[in-house]
Amino acid sequence: MKIRYMLLHAYGMGGTIRTVINQAGAMTEAGHDVEIVSVVRRRDRPRFPLDPRVRLTALVDQREGAPPDSTIRRIRRLLRGRIVPRGEFAGGYFTEGVERAVIDYVSSLDDGILVTTRPALNLISARRTPASVVRVAQEHMNLATHPEPVRRQIARHYGKLDAVVVLTATDRRDYQELLPGTPVVRIPNAINTLDQPLSTHDNRRVVAAGRLVAQKGFDMLIPAFAQAVRDRPGWRLDIYGTGQKRNTLRELIDEHGMADVIALPGRSSKLGEELADASLYALSSRFEGLPMVMIEAMSHALPVVAFDCPTGPADVLTHEVDGLLVPPGDVEAFAAAMGRLMDDRALRTRMGAAALKTVREYAPDRVMPMWENLFAELLEGHPEG
Incomplete structure (x- = not known):
C-alpha cells in the first residue's frame, strides 16, 4: 500500500x-x-x-x-x-x-x-x-x-x-x-514499545509531562502537590515540558513555597528513564484526546492519578485498579489521591503491575x-x- x-x-x-x-x-x-x-x-x-x-x-x-x-x-x-x-x-x-x-x-x-x-x-x-x-x-x-x-x-x-x-x-x-x-x-x-525499564516504586518522586499550556492543568497540579507534600517530606514533583505558561507556573511554585521540591526541568530526551525513576504519574489535564505520555508511564509500571477529564483517562484507567480517577478540577481530591499513593508503597506496586497489563492493549x-x-x-x- x-x-x-x-x-x-x-x-x-x-x-x-x-x-x-x-x-x-x-x-x-x-x-x-x-x-x-x-x-x-x-x-x-x-x-x-x-x-x-x-x-x-x-x-x-x-x-x-x-x-x-x-x-x-x-x-x-x-x-x-x-x-x-x-x-x-x-x-x-x-x-x-x-x-x-x-x-x-x-x-x-x-x-x-x-x-x-x-x-x-x-x-x-x-x-x-x-x-x-x-x-x-x-x-x-x-x-x-x-x-x-x-x-x-x-x-x-x-x-x-x-x-x-x-x-x-x-x-x-x-x-x-x-x-x-x-x-x-x-x-x-x-506506544513505541513495551520493553521498558520498570519503576521500583521506592523513589519519592512524582512525574508529569506535557506542553506547559492551560490544557494540561499544571496550575492545578502544583497546589495539589503542595497540599499533598505538606505532611510527606522527601517527595518531589518534576513537570517535564516547555510552553507559554512556564513563567506563570514558576511564579505559582514560588507562591506555594515549593521551589525546593517542584521543578520544571524543560524537555527531556530521556523521559523514559525519568518515568522509571519515579513512583507515580500525575495527569492533571482539563481535557485530552488519548494521553499517550500517561500510557507510556504505565508501561514503566507507574500507577496514575488523573482528573477524570474528557476524554482519555477513563477510557484507559480503571479506578482503584491501575490508577485513581478524581473529579475534574477538584484540587483537594487530586491531592488526597496522590497522598494515598505516596503513603502506600504496596498500593503503588499493585497498581503499577495492573498498569503493565492494561498497557498491552496499546x-x-x-x-x-x-x-x-x-x-x-x-x-x-x-x-x-
Whole structure:
C-alpha cells in the first residue's frame, strides 16, 4: 500500500507527532510504501527518531534563512476565502500561503491513502483531495473540545471522507452521532514499545509531562502537590515540558513555597528513564484526546492519578485498579489521591503491575493490524482500489 501521513509540523514535539512517526515506521516495517508530509518545517531535523525508510518532505520551509516564497503575493490574490475555520487550535499556522500549499498538494494526488491528522488538514482533504485517493482523517482530540465553528465545519464536510479514525470509544459515539452514515472507527494510538525499564516504586518522586499550556492543568497540579507534600517530606514533583505558561507556573511554585521540591526541568530526551525513576504519574489535564505520555508511564509500571477529564483517562484507567480517577478540577481530591499513593508503597506496586497489563492493549502488535485492516477494507471498496 502507498500511505501518506500529513502532519502540521513533523519536526516538532508533541504526542500526535510522536505517534504518527511511530505508526509510519511500523507500516514501513510491514512492507508498505510510506511518506510523511510536513506542512511546515521550522527545524533542520525531526525531534523524534524516524525510520530511514520513511520519506519525509515539507511543503513550506519556515526555517530561518529559507528563501522567501516569491509567489506569496500572487497566492494572496488568487485565494478566495479560507478553509481552515476560526478557532482551530493551530489556526495561526495557516496563513494564506500555507493553506494554499496544502490545497495544491492534496489536489495533485491521484492514488494511495492520505491520512490527515488534525481538523484543519482533515477539512482541506475532505474538500480538495480527489476521490481517487482514500481519504482518512485522524482525530487526536475529543470532539467536544473543538470550538463551535470547527464542529460546524466538521459536521458539514467530514462526510466526504472515506473514514474518520478516533482514539476512544467515547469519541466514536460522539462522532457517529454528528456524522450519521460516515464510517467512524476507534483505533487507539500505539506506544513505541513495551520493553521498558520498570519503576521500583521506592523513589519519592512524582512525574508529569506535557506542553506547559492551560490544557494540561499544571496550575492545578502544583497546589495539589503542595497540599499533598505538606505532611510527606522527601517527595518531589518534576513537570517535564516547555510552553507559554512556564513563567506563570514558576511564579505559582514560588507562591506555594515549593521551589525546593517542584521543578520544571524543560524537555527531556530521556523521559523514559525519568518515568522509571519515579513512583507515580500525575495527569492533571482539563481535557485530552488519548494521553499517550500517561500510557507510556504505565508501561514503566507507574500507577496514575488523573482528573477524570474528557476524554482519555477513563477510557484507559480503571479506578482503584491501575490508577485513581478524581473529579475534574477538584484540587483537594487530586491531592488526597496522590497522598494515598505516596503513603502506600504496596498500593503503588499493585497498581503499577495492573498498569503493565492494561498497557498491552496499546502495543504495536495490537494496534497496527487495526490500521492495516482498515486500509485494506477501504482500498477494496474504493472505486480506484
